[in-house]
Amino acid sequence: MKAFLETEGYLVKTDNHFILGKNKWTQPDIIAVKLKGKSRYLPQKIVGEVKSWPIGGTHFKEISEKHDINFSGLGNFSKEEWRQKVIEAVEEAYGTGFRWVLFVKAVQPRYEQDIMNLAKQMGIVIFTHAETLKYLRENILKKGHAYFDNAIIQTIRLQNQLEK
Secondary structure (H helix, E strand, O other), rough: HHHHHHHEEEEOOOOOOOEEEEOOEEOEEEEEEOOOOOOOOOOEEEEEEEEOOOOOHHHHHHHHHHHHOOOEOOOOOOHHHHHHHHHHHHHHHHHOOOHHHHHHHHHOHHHHHHHHHHHHHHOEEEEHHHHHHHHEEEEHHHHHOOOOHHHHHHHHHHHHHHHO
């Protein structure tokens, strides 16, 4: 995600620690700020969580109840109070206007509409790894021969050249 966000013009920080109260702290996966211009699909200021698995109905209490399935949640991310405290801590450190982005492997098709509607109501942007890779490849091709000191980007550039 870091490489993708950097090609989009974001300043990205991945080693984040915030105290939320006595003996309570958190580590959001990503904090990113787009310094110039607007993103085509993401907020200007991001607090991001990255999940390497598909999310589904069991990850959201409201959807679990609607479909009568067991609720497993997404750890602290499932708690509105926790998400709000994290935003407050990030904004205290870096300024206002941050929004949650949940970067996920995929969204289970059976629950996709419910999840996307609920996320919108909650002010959360969901962005899949497939979207990330698609736009990362586009960004690399668009920037042409610009040098990126990043093994992932160099690998994608080489793969693009081999496919020609």
